Amino acid sequence: MSRRKPLAHDVHILLLALLAGLPGTLTALVLLWGGDASAKVCWTLTVLVLGVYLGAVFTLSERVTRPLQTVANLLAALREGDYSVRGRGARGGDPLGEVYLETNALAETLREQRLGAMEADVLLTQVMQEIDVAVLTFDAEGTLKLVNRAGERLLGLPRARLMNQKAEGLGLAELLEGPVPRRLTRTFAVEGGPYELRRGTFRQGGLPHQLVVLADLRLALREEEREAWRRMVRVLSHEINNSLAPIHSISDSLKDALVQVPRPADWEEDARMGLGIIARRSEALGRFMSAYARLARLPPPKLSSMEVDPWVRRVAALETRLPVEVRPGPTIAVSADGDQLEQLLINLVRNAVDAARERQGKVWVSWTAPSADAVEVWVEDEGPGLADTANLFVPFFTTKPEGSGIGLALSRQIAEAHGGSLRLENRTEGPGCRARLRLPLNAARR
Numbered sequence: 001m002s003r004r005k006p007l008a009h010d011v012h013i014l015l016l017a018l019l020a021g022l023p024g025t026l027t028a029l030v031l032l033w034g035g036d037a038s039a040k041v042c043w044t045l046t047v048l049v050l051g052v053y054l055g056a057v058f059t060l061s062e063r064v065t066r067p068l069q070t071v072a073n074l075l076a077a078l079r080e081g082d083y084s085v086r087g088r089g090a091r092g093g094d095p096l097g098e099v100y101l102e103t104n105a106l107a108e109t110l111r112e113q114r115l116g117a118m119e120a121d122v123l124l125t126q127v128m129q130e131i132d133v134a135v136l137t138f139d140a141e142g143t144l145k146l147v148n149r150a151g152e153r154l155l156g157l158p159r160a161r162l163m164n165q166k167a168e169g170l171g172l173a174e175l176l177e178g179p180v181p182r183r184l185t186r187t188f189a190v191e192g193g194p195y196e197l198r199r200g201t202f203r204q205g206g207l208p209h210q211l212v213v214l215a216d217l218r219l220a221l222r223e224e225e226r227e228a229w230r231r232m233v234r235v236l237s238h239e240i241n242n243s244l245a246p247i248h249s250i251s252d253s254l255k256d257a258l259v260q261v262p263r264p265a266d267w268e269e270d271a272r273m274g275l276g277i278i279a280r281r282s283e284a285l286g287r288f289m290s291a292y293a294r295l296a297r298l299p300p301p302k303l304s305s306m307e308v309d310p311w312v313r314r315v316a317a318l319e320t321r322l323p324v325e326v327r328p329g330p331t332i333a334v335s336a337d338g339d340q341l342e343q344l345l346i347n348l349v350r351n352a353v354d355a356a357r358e359r360q361g362k363v364w365v366s367w368t369a370p371s372a373d374a375v376e377v378w379v380e381d382e383g384p385g386l387a388d389t390a391n392l393f394v395p396f397f398t399t400k401p402e403g404s405g406i407g408l409a410l411s412r413q414i415a416e417a418h419g420g421s422l423r424l425e426n427r428t429e430g431p432g433c434r435a436r437l438r439l440p441l442n443a444a445r446r
Contacts, residue, residue: 010065017057025053067096074103083111134214140207142167142176154214156189175199175212183217192216240285247281250274298410301337301417308332308375312365315345319363322353327366332375334439336418341439344411344422348379348435351408355383355433374420375441382432386424415439 028049033042070087077085086107087100128135134151138144144165152159155170167173174186175197184195198213254274257267264270309331316324345365352363361382369375408424415422420439427434 010061013064014057014061017060021053021057025049067099071099071103074107078107078110081114083107083114132216134212136172136175136212136214138167138176138210138212140209142173144170144172145209151214153190154188154192172212175214176210184214192218194218247278250277298340298413298417301340301414303335303337305333306336306338306341308334308367308377311338311341312345312367312377315342315349316365318346319349319353322357322363324349324353325362325364327364329367330369332367332369332441334375334441336439337414340414341418344414344437345377345379347408347411348437352379352381352383352433352435355385356381358383359431361432369441373441375439377437377439379435379437380427380432382430385426385431386433 029046032045032049037045074085074087077083084107086104089097090100090104091097092101128148131148132150134154135146135148136144136151137146144162144167147155147159147162152162155162155172162170167176174184176199180197180199182197184197185193186195187193194217196215196217198215200211202209202211251274254271257264257270260267309328313326316326349363349365355361356363359382363379363381365377365379367375367377408422412422415437418439420437423436423438425434425436426432
């Protein structure tokens with residue numbers, strides 16, 4: 001049995017209006033034809049009553065359905081993206097006027113949002129085209145869907161020949177696989193590299209896409225290399241000149257004393273003192289160059305399992321100038337080069353003791369596991385704290401009269417070679433400094 005098609009809303013309104021006025025109309029006609037009026041008058045009044053009745057019915061139906069049709073047209077225009085249409089008669093205090101008022105407000109909001117989205121899209125497109133980084137997007141099947149100008153230059157093809165091509169056909173399949181971020185050393189259509197590969201996912205049209213970014217590291221690496229050379233030359237020039245200047249001056253003085261006739265009575269004493277100064281400055285210059293070579297020739301770490309507790313206690317026991325308190329932490333093993341980490345911790349403890357002795361403070365070492373994949377070792381002191389944090393890890397920078405300026409730089413280099421980090425900061429609980437060594441936790445906790 002088929003279901004009957006429901007009546008339209010306007011037909012419902014029309015029928016309700018007809019039913020609402022039908023009793024009164026029928027009553028009027030019965031009274032009219034039951035009276036003593038002539039037939040001509042009855043027919044005239046009947047036509048008039050029926051006309052008024054039907055006119056009122058259709059007017060009421062129109063007044064109810066027309067606003068609904070207007071709102072439907074407004075919503076249809078909004079759905080089609082035409083946000084310029086507005087409903088007339090929008091005003092507060094009137095139910096229908098408030099409907100128009102809210103519809104117009106919705107149209108204005110959508111217009112502003114579309115305008116903002118268009119401006120943002122234009123800005124994003126312009127930025128992507130202007131940045132000197134290759135940006136490519138691929139769909140789930142590995143088809144290239146977007147490429148900027150830097151990507152065109154990198155691949156050596158115009159966009160028209162690149163779009164909708166498979167990654168395999170373009171030789172870019174490796175960009176969609178493997179870990180990220182990572183460094184690529186392969187060659188493309190232009191000379192460059194190495195490249196840093198980054199990849200992310202996003203959805204467009206409800207479908208997954210991959211965003212691939214390739215940054216040429218060559219210029220950045222060359223600038224860092226030039227800056228490193230400039231810093232090295234400044235440091236070497238400073239230290240070498242500090243030694244050569246007094247050597248040159250004393251050598252000239254001794255040469256002048258030897259050619260004098262007769263020689264000064266105390267020339268032998270002056271010669272011994274001058275040669276002693278020359279020897280000390282030569283030894284200092286030799287120590288400096290040895291320290292520099294040591295920093296430059298740090299070998300890769302030879303990893304093996306190492307318990308944190310014995311390592312910390314062993315280093316703390318080596319310091320005899322001041323007791324170093326060991327505050328036990330969790331039982332943890334790390335995969336590291338024991339010799340290098342021991343040298344690192346010796347440098348940190350030695351610096352802490354040097355600082356604590358100035359104020360007769362204490363030094364302590366502790367460790368913790370802030371996450372499941374890392375361990376932090378702390379060396380804290382009650383010294384004067386850090387006055388200059390900008391140059392802490394600059395090689396050969398030191399505030400100690402007898403310091404070499406190599407300890408912290410070497411320590412950080414060891415930490416980073418193990419995939420960790422080293423940070424120095426002033427303590428917030430009181431005076432002094434805290435050295436925080438963070439290492440990856442590769443071995444399992446017991």
